[in-house]
Amino acid sequence: MIADHQGQIGHRPLPFGNNMMKDSRSLLVLLALFPTSFAVANSTEYPLEITNCGMDIRFESAPDSTVTMGQSATETLYALGLSDRVSGTSVWFNPVLPEFSEVDANIERLADNDPSFESVVNKRPELVAAQYEWHVGPTGSVASRDQFHELGIATYIMPADCDTKDNTTGGDGTRIDAFSPEHVYKGITELAAIFDVQEAGEALVADLAAREANAIAQAEALxxxxxxxxxxxxxxxxxxxxxxxxxxxxxxxxxxxxxxxxxxxxxxxxxxxxxxxxxxxxxxxxxxxxxxxxxxxxxxxxxxxxxxxxxxxxxxxxxxxxxxxxxxxxxxxxxxxxxxxxxxxxxxxxxxxxxxxx
CATH class of the missing domain: 3.40.50.1980 (Nitrogenase molybdenum iron protein domain)
Structure with missing residues (x-):
């Protein structure tokens, strides 16, 4: 049932550029969410090495072309302002977020569900960004990470699917610890570092963290x-x-x-x-x-x-x-x-x- 679970609700547009939290308390919350090396929006120093879902990956420069497997990976890259680096998408369950509909219309959709290995490779990406380990894990439904790496294609799996989860148990996997939005924020932060767009990453995390806190406060008031x-x-x-x-x-x-x-x-x-x-x-x-x-x-x-x-x-x-x-x-x-x-x-x-x- 991996990747069987996705839909659409009302929401505010995501912020970009300088639309960040302005009060000092929110800034402290934001900075606490980032690894120390990414706490300030400096330029990425390449080569960049990251341990992702148990595998060390290395980037000599920001990828020019990326294929995504999973709506989360796609929308995260769009939210970071990186639609021009996305050459193909796949694994869709609902329309893209409204604010990205125009850019998404110009990007090839390789498949609504799992793409073929050949269709991904034919796009000649430098990076495959996946929402689920199931797609590119040891027995990946598309291919294994090693198969992509042998062709010089880096892979990145969104940490929310593996940091607190055992995906070897079959189906959708088993959580070994509770999910936290910090795992989503980690994925945003690391992708921002890979593509050298840390300021956009900080702005996105700041907005999501503020919205998270506000929603909790509203419920507590009830x-x-x-x-x-x-x-x-x-x-x-x-x-x-x-x-x-x-x-x-x-x-x-x-x-x-x-x-x-x-x-x-x-x-x-x-x-x-x-x-x-x-x-x-x-x-x-x-x-x-x-x-x-x-x-x-x-x-x-x-x-x-x-x-x-x-x-x-x-x-x-x-x-x-x-x-x-x-x-x-x-x-x-x-x-x-x-x-x-x-x-x-x-x-x-x-x-x-x-x-x-x-």
């Missing part, structure tokens, strides 16, 4: 019930099958922990299959359902999700369904990406519209 619980439903293999729901250590688990919500799913797997009977027994106060354009499974369609919840004899008896506490969220925000912060904002805002009176 004085929500202390025993509030939720389940995040991404999709299902078919309408009657056990759903893919969020484990406790991934991006949805982070959102729930940050806002003081208990996850009724205690698995360390990224997206375990859990039966509706078990979910109904836990009776979550809130159900968060993924919205996406992808149509791999019938339950990818949010209308099918809602129809199931309101008509299935087990699901319709849950408190969240009876009380109308169902929240729609961008599926891509449910993965460990920069959109996770948008998901946190959407969840915080939605909580203010719900009633939790007995």
């Amino acid at each position: 004085e929500l019930p202390q025993d509030l619980s939720a389940v995040f439903w991404f999709s299902s293999p078919d309408q009657s099958a056990d759903p893919y729901v969020a484990g406790r250590l991934g991006a949805p688990g982070y959102m729930m922990d940050a806002l003081g919500i208990d996850n009724v799913i205690q698995s360390d797997e990224e997206w375990p299959n859990v039966g509706w009977e078990s979910i109904a027994r836990a009776d979550p106060d809130i159900i968060v359902v993924a919205h996406m354009d992808r149509r791999r499974f019938p339950a990818d369609d949010i209308e099918n999700k809602l129809e199931f919840l309101h008509n299935d004899p087990v699901a319709r008896e849950m408190s969240a369904v009876r009380e109308g506490r169902i929240i729609e969220m961008d599926a891509h925000a449910m993965s460990a990406t920069l959109r996770t912060i948008f998901g946190l904002e959407a969840l915080s805002e939605s909580l203010s519209t719900l009633s939790f009176e007995p």
Whole structure:
């Protein structure tokens, strides 16, 4: 199920250039997020060596051409102002963020899902940037990192997919520690260093960190019930099958922990299959359902999700369904990406519209 989990929510445009945090407290928070060597926006000194997902990689200069595998890698490079360095994209589940629609329209999409090894190599990239280790890991669905490296093509995997995760367990992998947005910020910072655009990296991280803090503060002001619980439903293999729901250590688990919500799913797997009977027994106060354009499974369609919840004899008896506490969220925000912060904002805002009176 790797790369099966992505969608779209409202959000503010990302900042560029000098639109950074101005007060000293926010600046201190920002600087704390960066490795010491990247704390100030100096130019990159090449050769640059980085350990990425357990592999040492070296850059003699900023890559001129990059192929991306995964929407997160693509949108991160766009947000850093590097669209002119992207020669091909792949693994899409929703439209690109609106602010990047114009630049994205001029870049070749090699595939909506996994690209072929040949299609990537034919673009002659200097770098392949992947969202998921599954695509370029030891048994990569596209190719292994070694296969790319033998051709002189560097690889970079977004740290959010490997820093706290064991991807050798199959499926979507198993979290060995809780996801944190700092892993997203690390990916932004390292890509900014690789391409020598540290100022853009600092501005992007500053904005996301500020939005993260604001969303948490807004939820705290709501004085929500202390025993509030939720389940995040991404999709299902078919309408009657056990759903893919969020484990406790991934991006949805982070959102729930940050806002003081208990996850009724205690698995360390990224997206375990859990039966509706078990979910109904836990009776979550809130159900968060993924919205996406992808149509791999019938339950990818949010209308099918809602129809199931309101008509299935087990699901319709849950408190969240009876009380109308169902929240729609961008599926891509449910993965460990920069959109996770948008998901946190959407969840915080939605909580203010719900009633939790007995």
